[in-house]
Amino acid sequence: MTFSLAELMVCAxxxxxDNDGEVLATGIGLLPRLAASLAMRTTNxxxxxxxxxxxxxxxxxxxxxxxxxxxxxxENWMGFARxxxxxxxxxxxxxxxxxxxxxxxxTNIAALGGTYEAPKVQLLGVRGFPGNSISHANSFFVxxxxxxxxxxxxxxxxxxxGYNPDRLPRGYSFDDIDIRRVITDLCIMDFNGPNKQMRVIxxxxxxxxxxxxxxxxxxxxVADTVDETPAPTDEQLAIIAELDPLNFxxxxxxxxxxxxxxx
Amino acid sequence: xxxxxxxAEAVSAIESGMTIGIGGWGPRRKPMGLVRELLRSxxxxxxxxxxxxxxxxxLCAAGKVKKVIFAFVxxxxxxxxxxxxxxxxxxxxxxREIDEGMMLLGLRAAAWGSPxxxxxxxxxxxxxxxxxxxxxxxxxxxxxxxxxxxxLNLDAALIHATRADERGVCxxxxxxxxxxxxxxxxxKTTIVSADEIVPSEHFNDPDVARRVYWERNCxxxxxxxxxxxxxxxxxxxxxxxxxxYKEYGALIGEGGFDAWSSAFLGRSEADYQAAVGGVDAIxxxxxxxx
Numbered sequence: 001m002t003f004s005l006a007e008l009m010v011c012a013x014x015x016x017x018d019n020d021g022e023v024l025a026t027g028i029g030l031l032p033r034l035a036a037s038l039a040m041r042t043t044n045x046x047x048x049x050x051x052x053x054x055x056x057x058x059x060x061x062x063x064x065x066x067x068x069x070x071x072x073x074x075e076n077w078m079g080f081a082r083x084x085x086x087x088x089x090x091x092x093x094x095x096x097x098x099x100x101x102x103x104x105x106x107t108n109i110a111a112l113g114g115t116y117e118a119p120k121v122q123l124l125g126v127r128g129f130p131g132n133s134i135s136h137a138n139s140f141f142v143x144x145x146x147x148x149x150x151x152x153x154x155x156x157x158x159x160x161x162g163y164n165p166d167r168l169p170r171g172y173s174f175d176d177i178d179i180r181r182v183i184t185d186l187c188i189m190d191f192n193g194p195n196k197q198m199r200v201i202x203x204x205x206x207x208x209x210x211x212x213x214x215x216x217x218x219x220x221x222v223a224d225t226v227d228e229t230p231a232p233t234d235e236q237l238a239i240i241a242e243l244d245p246l247n248f249x250x251x252x253x254x255x256x257x258x259x260x261x262x263x
Numbered sequence: 264x265x266x267x268x269x270x271a272e273a274v275s276a277i278e279s280g281m282t283i284g285i286g287g288w289g290p291r292r293k294p295m296g297l298v299r300e301l302l303r304s305x306x307x308x309x310x311x312x313x314x315x316x317x318x319x320x321x322l323c324a325a326g327k328v329k330k331v332i333f334a335f336v337x338x339x340x341x342x343x344x345x346x347x348x349x350x351x352x353x354x355x356x357x358x359r360e361i362d363e364g365m366m367l368l369g370l371r372a373a374a375w376g377s378p379x380x381x382x383x384x385x386x387x388x389x390x391x392x393x394x395x396x397x398x399x400x401x402x403x404x405x406x407x408x409x410x411x412x413x414x415l416n417l418d419a420a421l422i423h424a425t426r427a428d429e430r431g432v433c434x435x436x437x438x439x440x441x442x443x444x445x446x447x448x449x450x451k452t453t454i455v456s457a458d459e460i461v462p463s464e465h466f467n468d469p470d471v472a473r474r475v476y477w478e479r480n481c482x483x484x485x486x487x488x489x490x491x492x493x494x495x496x497x498x499x500x501x502x503x504x505x506x507x508y509k510e511y512g513a514l515i516g517e518g519g520f521d522a523w524s525s526a527f528l529g530r531s532e533a534d535y536q537a538a539v540g541g542v543d544a545i546x547x548x549x550x551x552x553x
Contacts (some may be wrong), residue, residue: 052553054438066552079439080288084364098404106388110360116393118354124342130362131384161387169386171398171407172310229440260312 002012003232005185006031006249007240008259009141011232013183014038014093016139017047022249023137024048024056024083024092031252032095032141034244035183041239054079058063064246087128093137093180100148100155101140103218105162105179105191107133108155116157126159133160133255137178143185143253145215146181152217163196185253187212188229193221207260231259265429266485269531273454273484274300277419278327281306284370284415284450286422286443287495290338290503291551292435293318294423294456296491296532301327301421303528312370314363314414314441315497317511320346324520330357330483332415334366338508345512346520354481359394361385361412367442369415373446379411386410420450422469423492425474425500427457431482434465434474437498444476453481456488458500488535490545501548 013035017025025040027033033052037060040047049060055074086092109127113120129168132138138160139254142149154164161167163174182189182198186207193199199221200212205228213220232240237247240249249256250256274297277283279378287293299316308329313319315336322328325347336347350356361369368380381402383393391399422443424433433455435443447453487545491497494504494511514523527538536542539542 005313016512068550068552080363080441081367081445084367087364110389114352115354116389122348122351124337125333125363126360126388126390127335128303128363130386130390131364131382133388134383158387158389158392164387167387169383169408171405172386247474 001234003238003259004250005204005257005259006253007232007237009183009185010035010038010240010249011176011236012142012188012202012229013139013181016044016095016181017093018043020044020047020093020137022046022048022091024050024086025095026050026092027095028230029097029141030063030248031143031178032097032247034240035141037063037093037243038236038239041238041243042223048220050078060243062243062245064248066242084131087135089129090136092135092137093133095139095141097141097143098159100151101142101154101182102155102162103152104154104164104165105196105198106158107140107160107162108154111155111158112140112156115156120161126157129159130161133162133177137180139181142182142184147214147215147217150216150218167236186215191221197221199223200226202229204229205231205259265336266431266482267429267460267487268484270296270300270456270488272287273297273486275333276300276452276454277304277306277485279306280308281418282310282312282416283309283320284417284420284446286420286441286446287316287318287354288314288439288441289316290340290495292423292437292492294421294424294491294496295493295495296456296488296495297456297486298322298420299528299532299535302306302524303530312366312384312417315347316344317508321520323347323350324515327466328356330359332359332361332366334361334363340505341508341512347517349519352543356388361390361394363552365412366404366415367445370413370442370445370449372414373416377414378465379413381409382412384410384412385475389552407435413447417446417450419452419454420446422446422455423497424457425497426459426461426465426477427455427482428461428463428465429485430463430484431455431479432463432475433457433477433482434466434471435476436474440476441490447477449482451538452483454484454486455482456486456491458489458491458497460485460487488532490542493536493539496551498550502544502550504539504548517540
């Protein structure tokens with residue numbers, strides 16, 4: 001079966017949750033949410049997810065085509081204040097889409113350029129990134145792998161703690177920080193290079209390693225064995241289609257490229 | 264005790280230079296009618312604490328704000344709030360940018376009379392480096408450093424509830440009351456706008472009583488404002504008004520606050536509601552689906 005790059009990325013990202021057990025998985029944005037939902041339906045049925053509003057669900061809601069929250073599979077009320085109780089317990093894994101990621105795994109969603117007092121572009125604000133990053137596991141979803149995202153220096157505003165020795169708080173070690181995976185439109189990376197260096201572990205079909213390095217503003221480590229990111233299975237594609245009946249996933253990446261280049 | 268007053272009377276308690284908290288979240292259940300009343304007043308130099316949406320955007324655009332204490336200002340479906348973005352990029356406002364959870368801790372500290380609550384949140388990030396007055400302290404119990412999140416003591420809090428009685432018992436029937444209870448508890452004065460005013464017997468039903476998240480002695484004034492959260496949502500009564508938010512974004516972009524206010528603000532909530540199509544139109548806005 002043919003598949004899109006978005007579907008390949010969703011399947012790759014969903015595997016980040018494989019060994020999490022009973023943790024709250026939060027995918028921010030349509031493709032990350034689809035990835036978390038797919039994980040709950042396949043590799044990690046013990047996972048917990050919310051309706052993105054105020055209830056925990058025993059089965060994920062579709063990401064498109066839903067007209068009402070009535071009748072969804074609620075299992076407990078989970079308002080935002082209570083989300084923080086869970087976040088601070090550490091039992092969460094968030095899959096988020098930062099605007100910038102630097103070589104330390106620090107991220108930015110707050111502002112770009114200019115000065116802090118008058119940024120060139122105001123984005124969202126730090127949101128929950130500082131608390132998330134020091135409390136629980138985080139993975140990053142990057143729809144367009146480029147040097148604009150993977151910046152040469154530090155992020156313009158450091159919203160989340162990373163593996164930066166100069167910013168490490170007193171009494172903390174890198175073991176207190178848990179950045180899992182980075183899924184982009186080119187590859188999958190982790191932070192298991194020397195001294196927590198970002199490391200390529202899998203390339204999407206047809207993507208050369210050189211292209212990944214060229215589009216990254218800092219030097220990457222490379223795993224001893226670099227896999228080819230596996231194609232989605234028919235089962236995965238069927239569940240994705242069920243979770244996204246209106247095919248909103250086709251609108252997330254520019255021109256909705258195929259999962260295998262030149263296919 | 265009857266706490267019901269007009270919006271103008273309620274908002275007259277707010278003076279220039281005060282620190283105000285605004286309940287709700289982004290485009291959800293914001294006390295927008297009360298904010299509009301503030302826009303009509305001559306109050307200025309406010310410090311605003313909020314999980315911000317167009318409430319923060321409008322107050323900034325109108326030149327009412329000295330400082331914003333925020334984790335985000337966003338309309339969800341429009342991720343970047345247009346007026347806040349303008350204010351920030353022009354350097355017109357001071358900011359204290361903190362994590363969403365830190366704001367909750369700051370409100371709790373204020374509610375509990377604590378000068379601060381220790382937390383690891385913010386360590387290793389620009390929340391600590393950009394907020395020079397945010398103290399990082401030693402712990403008497405371990406060898407780690409901790410952020411001392413200071414109390415966010417509020418002079419006034421503005422909140423929108425689904426229903427209230429005249430004594431200030433407030434029901435939030437929406438799926439989430441967000442941090443509104445903490446805004447009410449952190450503040451000297453709490454002004455609540457409510458879509459409906461109900462007799463006190465309404466609360467006798469235990470299911471309804473469970474939807475009351477703070478006691479009536481935390482509510483100072485009640486303002487009856489059907490549709491008063493517009494253009495934000497007040498589930499289950501009405502959803503947020505995407506069309507109006509888009510129009511607001513376009514007007515702020517083209518002509519700033521004056522363009523929006525001359526088209527919509529009017530001299531009263533009745534003027535405003537007439538300009539946006541009337542209260543029945545507000546009540547027919549579909550509930551959001553996430």
